[in-house]
Amino acid sequence: MILYLREFDSFPAHVLLEGDPARMTPDYDGLRRVEKVKAELDIQQSGEEYFCQGEVEATVWQECSRCLREFEARIRNKMEFIICSESLYTARTSRAIDDEDYVFFQGPGVQADLTDIVKQTIILAVGMKPLCSEDCRGLCPNCGVNLNEQSCRCTAERIDPRWEELKKLRNG
Numbered sequence: 001m002i003l004y005l006r007e008f009d010s011f012p013a014h015v016l017l018e019g020d021p022a023r024m025t026p027d028y029d030g031l032r033r034v035e036k037v038k039a040e041l042d043i044q045q046s047g048e049e050y051f052c053q054g055e056v057e058a059t060v061w062q063e064c065s066r067c068l069r070e071f072e073a074r075i076r077n078k079m080e081f082i083i084c085s086e087s088l089y090t091a092r093t094s095r096a097i098d099d100e101d102y103v104f105f106q107g108p109g110v111q112a113d114l115t116d117i118v119k120q121t122i123i124l125a126v127g128m129k130p131l132c133s134e135d136c137r138g139l140c141p142n143c144g145v146n147l148n149e150q151s152c153r154c155t156a157e158r159i160d161p162r163w164e165e166l167k168k169l170r171n172g
Helices: 086-093 115-125 161-171
Strands: 002-004 013-019 031-046 049-063 070-084 102-106 111-113
Touching: 031 115, 049 115, 070 115
Parallel strands: 070 102
Antiparallel strands: 002 111, 013 031, 031 049, 049 070, 102 111
């Protein structure tokens, strides 16, 4: 996802970019694939820096943490970063600690590759334990049947024999 900053005549500027899904799939276990990636940005220039704020929207395929079924989800996440030259960044950060995200532009066309920052934004939007639905029943711990699709004949209460004595104390 390349942003060509020389295309803008004046700032502030607003731009909508679409990413190539083949390049947008993050190396992250929680995601199977990413489709329809869009980044909408507001850009403000100050000297040799371009301050960007916006939102990433994408369709992602994840694995449910309860039933292990693959499902599609639509995610949105905000992002903020600064685009500048690497030399300006080096000069500035040697004097002070900066916790901003930076993207460096290259070439005479002042172009910035936003692929990595968009991937990071997508990863941050994905939950730690994704669910195909809030009422997902998951898998049976005994036989492994997907309880959303069928029921099993396993008994609900299987007590580890090591805990039997504690059960007697509670009941007795």
